Amino acid sequence: MDYLVGIGEYRIADAPSTVTTRGLGSCVGVIIYDCSRRAGGLAHVMLPNSKDFSTFTNPYKFADLAVPALHRELCLKGCRYMQAKIAGGAKMFTFSSDRSGFDIGMRNIEQVRRVLSELGVPLVASDVGGSWGRTVILNTETGITQVRTVGRGESEL
Structure with a gap:
């Protein structure tokens, strides 16, 4: 089965499946995978922190809510030996009045790393930063995450 994850969504899947997200600019794709269960998931996180907003309709666009939800659902499937990979950010x-606080990509990366650490999920690989868009594909059969980078080719995490 092949699944496509949009902005502010997450999906979990068992082998044999692929889970793909496209259009990662400042957004971060968060992959959590358990090789012993051959199950994993991918979240397409748009913003770092829901606490910056008084109201919102989609909790899964925020790193502080989407990553724990993805982790929780994998735990419910029996996953216990999870590892994470991230791409994007x-x-x-670039603006002439650039301030570090405006770099949403870096803030997304930092928040995802913080949440993974709090959950006790080791971050084993990343392809983050830069100024190019990415597509991420998780193969649940192998655990390999393929990253396609605009104008820069493909790599594996």
């Missing part, structure tokens, strides 16, 4: 635009 690019700085897509």
